[in-house]
Structure formats: C-alpha cells, structure tokens
Amino acid sequence: MIQTGQTLPTANLSELAESGMITHNTDELFANKRVVLFAVPGAFTPTCSEAHLPGYVVLADEIKAAGVDIIACVSVNDAFVMQAWGEAQNANEIMMLADGDASFTKSLGLEMDTAAFGGVRSQRYAMIIDNGVVTQLNVEEAKQFEASKAETILAALK
Template sequence: MLENREGQKVPQVVFNTRVDNEWVQLTTDDLFKGKNVILFALPGAFTPTCSSTHLPRYNELAPVFKSQGIDDIICLSVNDPFVMDAWAGDQNAENITMLPDGNGDFSRGMGMLVNKADLGFGDRSWRYSMLVRDGVVEKMFIEPDVPGDPFEVSDADTMLNYLAPDAAAPKRVTLIGKPGCSHCTRAKNALKAQGMKFEEITVGSHGISLATLNAISGRGTTPQIFIEGEHIGGADELEAWLSQQA
C-alpha cells in the first residue's frame, strides 16, 4: 500500500553523492531544512518516460517554480550517484538536483519503495512528486497503484497547477536546423533575444534527415520552428510571429 505522508516530516537519511569527483554525504536537513523544495521520484535513470517527459518538463519549468518561491527541485531515483550524474549530463538537466537514493533508504522511509524484480530492477521508487516546506510534506501526487509504470499525476504541470494555478508556463519551442545554417543562427538569436528557450534538433543526427524534415513540416529547408506544436516556419516567419507577440 503506497503511503501518503502529507503533514509529516520527510525521513532522516544520509545520501552518498558525488560532487567534483569527490564523495559528499548529504543529510535530509541539508536538502530540506528551511527550504521550499519540490521532489519528484521515478523508477530509474535513462528509462523511457523518465527521460522523455518527467525530468525534462521539471527542468523546463524550473524558472517558473523558482519565481513562485521554490528553492530547489530534486529528482530522486534508486540509482547510484555515477548513473545519476551521467543521466543529468545526458539530459542537460542544469536546473535539477539529482539525488541518488542508492540503498532505497529515503524511498523506504516514504513508503514508496516497491519491488520491480519482474523487470530485473530489484527495489525501486514508485513514481510520485511532493512539495516539501521546511522538511514537512505539504502535498503529494502519487501515481495510481496499478500494474506497469503509470504517469498521470506526478508531472511538472500538475505540480505547477497546485502551487500557482495562474502562473504562465513557458512556451515549448522546437527548432530543426543543420550545421552552418545562417538562417538557423538568426532564428536562434531571435528566440534568445526574447528569452525563449528552445529544443534544437539537428538534421543528420539521431536519424533525422531532410526527408524527415519535409514529412514533418512540408518543407525541406532549415530552420523550421514549432511553438506549442504549431508550425511557425523559417526564420522570417519566426521574426514575424515574435513581432506580433510584442
């Protein structure tokens, strides 16, 4: 039975972490005392849902959370610190504190340690998120106790809606470009000038080809920009779209 610990203190444990290639022990108080913290826990680093959605969206919304008084956003998994550090680098998760719960002590204390031996994972954390103020759990979003790996309520947008329902989330921007493209550089500079972060996809990498670009956008030239799923077009169209938002 998964345990909701709203109104209770988080477990007192010691985390073995790595900082600048040195072992550093962090206590629960180091992480939570006197702070407003969002923690989201997931089954494993480099796993599909965790890598494609759960972690990236918290990283993307971190500036919005911090504008609402959140001091830190922690991603916890029952993995060792080397794996968590490698995953953070792979994800460019510069806004997230990666917390390895290697022995599962924190997850066990939260009532969230589950056995995934059927997948060869052993003991792992159930997927959940929580808002912790000065070491006390204010709110938990626990995924339903059903088979598999549900992902319905522990996402960043649900947490933001609880914390600040009127807060505006940044628009999701994707730019598809290629090396040496001057128009791509112009488009990126235009987005940066507006303070808009963007995902960059490079033609020729990870199986993305000009044929793929044409299939997605109906065009074979770069860049092609999408904002909130809407195809804006190239650099000229982007600049026109940005001028309309001013």
C-alpha cells in the same frame, strides 16, 4: 506511506558534484527551504527520460519563480548514474540525488519491488516540501504519468 503534513524521515542521499561526492542529510538539505522532490523508478528509463525529468528541466525557471528553492530528482540508482543522466538531460537546475540502497525510499513507504528494474525501486511521485514537512504528495498509480508531472506540480504551487 508518508502523508501530507508529516516530516520527512532522516536519511542520507548522495550527489556527485563537480567538487566530488556529497552526502546530503535530508534534515539539513530540506531545512528552511521550499523543495519540489520528484522520484523516478530509474534513470535512463523510457518515461523518466522522455517525459518526467525533461518536464522539470523545461519548467525549472517557472517552478523556482513560484517560490521553490530546490528542485530535486531522486532515484534508487547510484550517484554516478544520476550525475550522468542529469548531464545527458541538461538538468542543470535539478539536484540529482541517489538513494543507492533505497533506504530513503523505504522510509517513505514508497518502494516497489519489480523484476523489470532489478529489484527494489521507487514508485513515481512528486512532493512539495516546506521546511522538511510534506505539504503536497502526488503518487502515481501503476503505469500512469499525470500526478507527478512538472505541469501538475507547477499548478499546485500557484
């Protein structure tokens, strides 16, 4: 599993924007930026839709005011699902990124194989990234939701 102080692996993540499909290379996306990246096991799932993403939507302005350039949500879903979920959640300030083949998640060592979600998914986590380097990594224990909450990350940024 990736550790604090390590550089994020190079990968491609997809985003469906108004202009069409965008493929983001992580090296370029996170270069010279301070980023909060949080991952969910699946879009439109209970904890993800009722608490995880909404927390970041509500606190987006405060998180950005703490010196964050990008707040991004990533999931092992396709870009169409991530875009629809973001719209349904009013996540206008959150970059909704798709890791369709789980290659980014696997390269981080943060994948989990679960029949409940139909195969390989991401563990629930949040990280703070400075210029491509992980400066904080909060991975949730199974069936927990505390370490990766928006409130927890906002406190770490202050």
